[in-house]
Amino acid sequence: MQIQGKTALVSGANGGIGEALVRELLKRGAARIYAAVRKLESAKALTQLDINKIVPVQLDITDEASITAAAAHCRDIDLLFNNAGCNQVTSLMSPTALQAARLEMDINYFGTLAMCQAFAPLLRARGGGLIANVCSIIGLVNLPANGTYCASKAAVHSMIQGIRAELRPQNIQVIGIYPGPVDTAMTAGQDMPKASSLEVAFAICNGVEAGDEYIFPDPMSKEVSAMLAKDSKGVEKQFATYLP
Ligand SMILES: NC(=O)c1ccc[n+]([C@@H]2O[C@H](COP(=O)([O-])OP(=O)(O)OC[C@H]3O[C@@H](n4cnc5c(N)ncnc54)[C@H](OP(=O)(O)O)[C@@H]3O)[C@@H](O)[C@H]2O)c1
Numbered sequence: 001m002q003i004q005g006k007t008a009l010v011s012g013a014n015g016g017i018g019e020a021l022v023r024e025l026l027k028r029g030a031a032r033i034y035a036a037v038r039k040l041e042s043a044k045a046l047t048q049l050d051i052n053k054i055v056p057v058q059l060d061i062t063d064e065a066s067i068t069a070a071a072a073h074c075r076d077i078d079l080l081f082n083n084a085g086c087n088q089v090t091s092l093m094s095p096t097a098l099q100a101a102r103l104e105m106d107i108n109y110f111g112t113l114a115m116c117q118a119f120a121p122l123l124r125a126r127g128g129g130l131i132a133n134v135c136s137i138i139g140l141v142n143l144p145a146n147g148t149y150c151a152s153k154a155a156v157h158s159m160i161q162g163i164r165a166e167l168r169p170q171n172i173q174v175i176g177i178y179p180g181p182v183d184t185a186m187t188a189g190q191d192m193p194k195a196s197s198l199e200v201a202f203a204i205c206n207g208v209e210a211g212d213e214y215i216f217p218d219p220m221s222k223e224v225s226a227m228l229a230k231d232s233k234g235v236e237k238q239f240a241t242y243l244p
Contacts, residue, residue: 004029012084014042016184020201061111091244092147104152128171137221145244180220
């Protein structure tokens with residue numbers, strides 16, 4: 001789908017990938033971008049990039065009233081970027097795993113699902129559109145040190161497949177984005193090679209414009225997805241060596 005002239009909403013717009021997405025959408029000529037953030041003051045600097053096109057919106061994706069209010073305010077969207085998420089960096093057998101898993105499921109899975117439910121009718125009323133969901137390459141294979149997060153992203157991946165089928169007849173394209181490590185607040189302090197949020201946003205927008213259903217926006221995610229296609233058990237075994 002072309003971005004030029006379209007209206008988009010980006011959740012978690014004050015975060016690393018979210019802000020980069022807003023910048024890239026602006027570059028590609030989006031007519032309006034709703035920068036959805038939990039705290040409105042966190043969108044202040046971003047809005048200054050173009051006060052005519054970037055519209056801050058309060059949105060907590062775990063709060064039904066907040067989602068309903070955002071949907072009522074943003075009725076003209078063509079593209080929904082479900083980007084908001086959290087990673088508690090917790091392994092499944094850690095004493096805090098249940099608490100972390102519940103929070104991650106609440107935000108990453110239930111929050112994203114609630115957004116799809118609230119915004120799909122708006123896209124349908126406009127004749128169609130696109131829902132892009134930021135999953136993760138470790139939603140396709142579990143990395144034990146981030147075990148609870150991976151499980152929540154695996155749920156997101158399954159959700160993407162299900163709603164893709166349900167929304168296709170309504171001319172709504174549902175896509176999945178599966179980044180590897182990206183240099184944002186989420187990975188701060190984790191020592192590993194990371195892609196920049198700007199290169200990831202650039203690749204995401206290329207994929208959106210090319211009509212891709214699966215987007216692997218950085219070298220590591222491309223490599224892991226190719227390995228998964230060839231030998232998924234081998235990848236699982238390799239990732240199993242990265243223990244907490
Ligand atoms: N960084 C990576 O290596 C990586 C890799 C693969 C996938 N991802 C995914 O990419 C997406 C963006 O992550 P990021 O790396 O840009 O991390 P980030 O800089 O920490 O940004 C996360 C964003 O999500 C928002 N958020 C969290 N809970 C929310 C809620 N309940 N309602 C609304 N917004 C909420 C945060 O808002 P506040 O500022 O208010 O907390 C923040 O804007 C996430 O879905 C993440 O899982 C990241």
